Amino acid sequence: MSNAWLLVLGANSDIAVATARRFAKEGWNIYLASRDMDNLAKEAANLRLRYEVEARETFFDAIDFASHQAFYAALDPKPAGIIVAFGFLGDQPAAQKDFSIAKKIMESNYTGAVSILEVIAQDFEARRSGFIVGISSVAGDRGRASNYIYGSAKAGLSAYLGGLRHRLAKSSVHVMTVKPGFVATKMTAGMDLPKKLLASPQELAEAIYHGILASHNTIYTKKIWRLIMLIITHIPEKIFKKTNL
Amino acid sequence: MKLTAWGQYPVIDTKVILPNAVLAQKLVLESSVIPFGNGRSYGDSALAPNIVPMLSNDRFLNFAEESGLLTCESGVLLADIIEIFVPRGWFLKVTPGTKLITVGGAIASDVHGKNHHVEGCFSACVQEFTLMLADGAIVRCSREENQELFHATCGGMGLTGIILEVSFSLKRIKSKHIDQTTIKTGNLEETFAAFEAYKNFPYSVAWIDCLAKKADIGRCLLMVGDFANDGNLNYKAKKNVSIPFEFPGFALNNLSVRAFNWLYYGKVRKRVTQSQVDIDSFFYPLDALDHWYRIYGKGGFTQYQFILPKEKSLIGLKEILEQISSSGKGSFLAVLKLYGPANENYISFPMEGYSLALDFKIDPGLFALLDKLDEIVAYYGGRIYLTKDVRVSKTIFEQGYPLLDKFREVRSRYGLNKRFHSLQSQRLGI
Ligand SMILES: Cc1cc2nc3c(=O)[nH]c(=O)nc-3n(C[C@H](O)[C@H](O)[C@H](O)COP(=O)(O)OP(=O)(O)OC[C@H]3O[C@@H](n4cnc5c(N)ncnc54)[C@H](O)[C@@H]3O)c2cc1C
Ligand SMILES: NC(=O)c1ccc[n+]([C@@H]2O[C@H](COP(=O)([O-])OP(=O)(O)OC[C@H]3O[C@@H](n4cnc5c(N)ncnc54)[C@H](OP(=O)(O)O)[C@@H]3O)[C@@H](O)[C@H]2O)c1
Numbered sequence: 001m002s003n004a005w006l007l008v009l010g011a012n013s014d015i016a017v018a019t020a021r022r023f024a025k026e027g028w029n030i031y032l033a034s035r036d037m038d039n040l041a042k043e044a045a046n047l048r049l050r051y052e053v054e055a056r057e058t059f060f061d062a063i064d065f066a067s068h069q070a071f072y073a074a075l076d077p078k079p080a081g082i083i084v085a086f087g088f089l090g091d092q093p094a095a096q097k098d099f100s101i102a103k104k105i106m107e108s109n110y111t112g113a114v115s116i117l118e119v120i121a122q123d124f125e126a127r128r129s130g131f132i133v134g135i136s137s138v139a140g141d142r143g144r145a146s147n148y149i150y151g152s153a154k155a156g157l158s159a160y161l162g163g164l165r166h167r168l169a170k171s172s173v174h175v176m177t178v179k180p181g182f183v184a185t186k187m188t189a190g191m192d193l194p195k196k197l198l199a200s201p202q203e204l205a206e207a208i209y210h211g212i213l214a215s216h217n218t219i220y221t222k223k224i225w226r227l228i229m230l231i232i233t234h235i236p237e238k239i240f241k242k243t244n245l
Numbered sequence: 246m247k248l249t250a251w252g253q254y255p256v257i258d259t260k261v262i263l264p265n266a267v268l269a270q271k272l273v274l275e276s277s278v279i280p281f282g283n284g285r286s287y288g289d290s291a292l293a294p295n296i297v298p299m300l301s302n303d304r305f306l307n308f309a310e311e312s313g314l315l316t317c318e319s320g321v322l323l324a325d326i327i328e329i330f331v332p333r334g335w336f337l338k339v340t341p342g343t344k345l346i347t348v349g350g351a352i353a354s355d356v357h358g359k360n361h362h363v364e365g366c367f368s369a370c371v372q373e374f375t376l377m378l379a380d381g382a383i384v385r386c387s388r389e390e391n392q393e394l395f396h397a398t399c400g401g402m403g404l405t406g407i408i409l410e411v412s413f414s415l416k417r418i419k420s421k422h423i424d425q426t427t428i429k430t431g432n433l434e435e436t437f438a439a440f441e442a443y444k445n446f447p448y449s450v451a452w453i454d455c456l457a458k459k460a461d462i463g464r465c466l467l468m469v470g471d472f473a474n475d476g477n478l479n480y481k482a483k484k485n486v487s488i489p490f491e492f493p494g495f496a497l498n499n500l501s502v503r504a505f506n507w508l509y510y511g512k513v514r515k516r517v518t519q520s521q522v523d524i525d526s527f528f529y530p531l532d533a534l535d536h537w538y539r540i541y542g543k544g545g546f547t548q549y550q551f552i553l554p555k556e557k558s559l560i561g562l563k564e565i566l567e568q569i570s571s572s573g574k575g576s577f578l579a580v581l582k583l584y585g586p587a588n589e590n591y592i593s594f595p596m597e598g599y600s601l602a603l604d605f606k607i608d609p610g611l612f613a614l615l616d617k618l619d620e621i622v623a624y625y626g627g628r629i630y631l632t633k634d635v636r637v638s639k640t641i642f643e644q645g646y647p648l649l650d651k652f653r654e655v656r657s658r659y660g661l662n663k664r665f666h667s668l669q670s671q672r673l674g675i
Contacts, residue, residue, distance in 0.1 A: 036266075042304050049305035050329060186265050 007031045007079035009060060009116060010086025012039050014185035015135065018201035019083055022209045024051040031079060033060035033071075034086065062086045062112030063104070072119045078127075081212070082120055084113050084134045088150075089187050095149045102149050109153035114160055121164060124173045131174040131212055134161040138179050138220065141229045144245050165217060176211055177218040180204060181225035197222065248296065252287040252635060253538055254545025254607055257668065260295045264302045264320070264407070269381025272297070272407075272664070279667040280403045282350030283322065285343055287548045288635030289668035290354075290402050297407055299349050305329075306410065313415040314372060319349030319408040324482065324532075326415075331480040331524065335415040336472070338370040342580075344529050349408040354632035355400035355593040358528070359448040362585040366593055368399035370414045377407040379664035397655045400593035402631055404656060404665050404675060418472045421480040423448070423527040425470035427518045429510075433463025433563060437599075440583040443469045448527075454510045455569055455579040455603060462566045465581060466513055473521060483525045485535045541606040549615055550594075550602035550630040552584065557625035558599035564621050569603070572614050576603040591652040594630045602633065612636050631669065642673050649675070 006023050008016050011032035020030050024047045032040045032047075032055065040057035047055035060071055088108035095102040113134060124130040139147055140154030158177055165175035182193045184200055199222050207221045220226040232245070249256040262271045262278065272278060279293035283300060302320035309315075313335055315326070323337060324344040330336070341356040350356075352374065355366040364370070373387035376398060386395040398405045428443065430436045436451060443449055446469035453465045531537060538546060553561040562581075569576065580602045587596040605611050619641045622629065628645025629637045643649060653675065656662045669675075 042306060045306050046304035049308055050325075186263070189263055189265075 003029065004080040005029045005031055005054075005075075005077055006081045006083065007033060007075065007120075008083045008085060009033050010062065010084065011043070011057075012036050013085040013087070014187075014201045015180070015183060015204045016083060016085035017043055018205035019085070019208050020047065021050070022202075022205040023081075024053045024055070026209070027051075027053060028081075029054040030056075031075060032057045035059065035061055060116075062116065063107040065112070065115040068116045068119050072116070072123070078123060080130050082117075082130070082132045083208070084117065084132070086112065087135065087137075087187075089147070090150055092147045092149060105149050106153045106156075109150065110156040110160070113157055117160075117164065121168060121173075125168060125171045128171045129173065131176065132161075132164070132168075133176045133178060133208055133212065135178045135180065136161065138181050138225050138229050141179070142233050142240075146245065174212070174215050176208075176216055178204070178208060178211070179218065179220045179225065179229075181220070181222060181228070183221075197224065197228075248281070248284075248292060249545075250284045250286050250288060250291050251538065252545050252547050252607075253541075253543075254547070254635060255289060255292070255668070257292050257294075259293065262295055262297050264297050264299055264409075268297065268407075269377065272377070273379075273381050276664060277666045278664055280349060280353070280407045282320070282347035282353070283345055285346045285350065286354065286632040287546075288633060289672065290632055290634075291350075292668045293666055299347055299407075302349075302409065307412075313417065314412055315415055316410060316412040317348060318410055319347060319352075319374070321348050322346065323348070323351065327524065328480070328482055330415060331418070331421055332478050334417055334419070334478055336418045336524070338414055338416045339364050339367045340528055342529065343532050345532060348411050348413070352399055352408055352411065353401060353403045355588075355590055355595075356632075357584070357595055359450045359582070361595055362444065362449070362583055363447045365585060365588055366399070366590070366595060367413075368588065368590060368593070371399065372412045372414065374398070374411040375409045376405065377409055379406065379660045383409065393655050394659070396590045397592075397652055399588075399590040401591070401652065402669065402675075403667065404670050405659075405661050406665065418478075420473040420475045420477050421524055422473040422475060422477060422521050423470045423524065424473050425468055425520050425522050425527060427513060427520070428467040428469070429465075429513050429516050430467060431464050432461060433559065433566070436463050436465045436467065436581065437559060439467045440599075443467065444583075447471050449582070451581040452510075453566075453579040453581050453601070455566060455576050457566075458570055462563065462570065464510065466510060470522075470527060480524065483523075483533060485533055541604075545607045546604055547607055547611075547635050548602055548604050548633040549618065550600060550633045551618070551622045551627050552594065552596055552600035552630070553598050553622065553625050553627040554596060555583075555598040557627070561621060561625040561627065562599060562601060565601070565618050568614070568617060568621070574605060574611065574614060576605055579603045591648040591655070592631070592646050594628065594632075596628070598627070600630075602630075634669065637673070639673050 006028045008020050010016055012034040024030055030047055032044055034040055044055040044057045088105055090105040136158045137154040139151040140158045143151050161175055161177045182198045184198055204221050207219055211219045248259045275295045277293050278295040281291045281296040281298045299320035302318040305317045307316040323346055327344055340358045351367045355368050357366045375383050376386050377383050384391055428439045430439050449469040451465040451467040457464050582600050584595045623641050623644045
């Protein structure tokens with residue numbers, strides 16, 4: 001697959017870094033797109049030195065919707081694969097009181113993805129090739145008191161990705177939804193999470209890479225989360241309301 | 246989180262501060278922090294109530310093809326450098342007997358290898374590094390800039406701050422093979438003579454049969470070598486074999502150690518043999534066994550490594566080997582090496598002379614034996630290697646390191662002693 005380019009959006013995310021490395025190891029060239037350019041430049045150098053591929057850093061802000069057309073137009077060559085990794089967990093209690101925080105959570109996880117992916121989908125549809133990976137979350141499978149604003153944005157993203165998959169299937173473009181459970185990244189640093197359910201960014205990267213090879217539609221990582229969420233989504237509201245999830 | 250280093254002793258509870266964008270803010274809130282590399286130090290050098298695990302700080306940043314100067318972050322493993330750069334014709338100038346250590350750990354212990362008598366310690370190939378100090382500020386250290394911090398940090402066991410980015414030189418090689426000569430000797434005098442005779446080889450190290458008695462004391466296999474010239478750089482790291490579980494305590498009794506040492510020594514028949522071996526078997530024989538420490542059972546083990554000034558080496562080593570042999574305590578591994586001159590770093594281990602490293606299972610009576618050996622080491626003006634140590638006394642340690650006060654002074658002047666401590670530094674009052 002060498003000479004093909006992968007575009008990683010939100011490339012400073014720990015999951016994104018691990019995934020970019022996994023693809024670079026197979027010879028993919030990488031566009032690293034995010035906001036912290038110093039960090040991107042270092043990772044780009046790392047990819048070039050470790051894997052002898054091309055890597056370029058480029059500025060991208062998921063919630064600056066107006067910039068998305070121009071951002072994508074400037075990419076030359078055009079990418080053959082996309083990873084949407086940007087996201088923002090935010091603070092649920094704070095978001096309940098301050099709508100600007102809630103808005104940032106919704107835009108960083110949902111609106112921003114719709115805005116950039118519609119631009120990309122048009123191009124992929126016309127070229128009749130490519131793949132898109134969207135990192136959503138198990139939090140989108142059912143709203144819970146502890147993080148339902150983030151969860152609702154991810155639910156929106158999951159539904160959006162499902163629809164996009166439906167539309168693009170006719171054009172041989174594959175869309176894969178990734179639903180991580182807990183991942184040990186800077187987003188979850190300091191949280192006390194159960195070890196057995198906690199994946200490393202490298203595990204995510206491995207699952208994403210193989211998921212794309214196998215053209216999976218939706219993957220859960222770790223796999224056990226599919227079962228956990230199946231159970232959680234089937235708990236009757238009556239009982240669910242009394243739980244402390 | 247539970248944490249231990251290579252010797253599996255001690256095990257402590259520790260809190261983790263990640264080396265990311267908010268490291269500086271988090272760091273200044275704590276008073277006992279130490280960086281943690283890949284935990285290949287044997288004792289308590291990398292253990293503290295708060296650690297900064299450096300492995301994720303692992304980006305390669307630049308490589309200058311003409312000069313061989315590599316710039317990378319401090320959590321990069323030497324194994325990664327080898328995997329990437331040997332096929333391109335480059336190798337580490339200085340490497341210890343394991344490639345599973347970080348660049349930061351290599352600087353902090355100022356590690357050395359089989360070529361110490363030619364290339365010196367790891368710091369010799371380091372041009373500069375950036376260091377996060379006690380207040381979270383980041384400074385550049387080299388022989389020209391912040392020299393004192395440079396000389397304190399090389400060999401400074403993480404006690405001077407957190408090494409972040411490092412620029413150091415690699416060396417050109419023309420092969421992944423090493424032409425090796427093995428010399429079998431019958432006693433310590435012969436061993437010393439062999440080291441002198443083969444001094445012109447860039448790499449040399451001896452495996453000592455430390456259970457040999459009387460006239461045989463100090464007999465060894467001396468292995469010397471240099472990179473071949475055949476242009477074959479097709480290097481792939483060897484796959485490892487793992488030791489699946491802790492051996493029961495009796496597996497390592499005196500008899501099995503004796504059998505091992507004898508087999509190792511007895512296998513080689515001729516006095517001098519030639520062979521060609523690859524990088525992994527020449528430099529990193531122990532890395533081929535994952536978790537090899539498990540042969541020592543659950544109680545943990547330690548490595549006793551000391552060095553004696555050259556003119557006292559023969560007499561001192563004889564006394565020490567006699568003590569060990571008559572104690573009946575086995576050492577699976579005993580490695581002897583002739584070192585070149587000391588460098589300017591304040592508490593680096595090497596000095597001109599002979600160093601011996603021995604592994605021991607930790608059991609009752611071991612520390613009493615090691616205390617006795619310490620007396621001999623101190624008497625002859627030698628010192629103990631901190632990165633292997635878990636038990637030396639403050640007095641013996643201080644006697645061995647004449648520039649320790651300079652190190653302490655730099656630490657206190659920069660306020661580093663208010664932030665950075667390991668169990669070891671506390672034990673030894675560093
Ligand atoms: C099989 C084996 C063979 C060995 N052979 C040799 C040998 O031949 N020669 C030799 O010299 N040593 C040898 N060693 C010892 C080893 O090289 C050192 O202990 C080395 O420092 C371990 O590096 P690490 O990355 O695992 O660091 P750790 O063990 O995690 O830490 C070691 C020290 O480095 C400090 N440190 C780590 N990272 C940083 C950082 N980023 N900034 C500041 N301080 C830091 C820690 O605080 C600690 O004091 C050997 C060890 C093993 C297990
Ligand atoms: N960690 C988990 O447990 C977990 C679980 C389920 C799902 N997820 C999802 O997985 C994805 C990756 O998570 P992670 O844990 O790897 O994240 P992370 O390490 O916390 O990084 C998130 C990254 O998103 C980028 N980002 C945020 N807002 C952005 C914006 N407006 N424009 C561009 N980039 C923006 C940031 O880039 P800059 O640094 O450049 O600002 C940041 O580095 C996220 O979508 C997250 O919701 C994570």
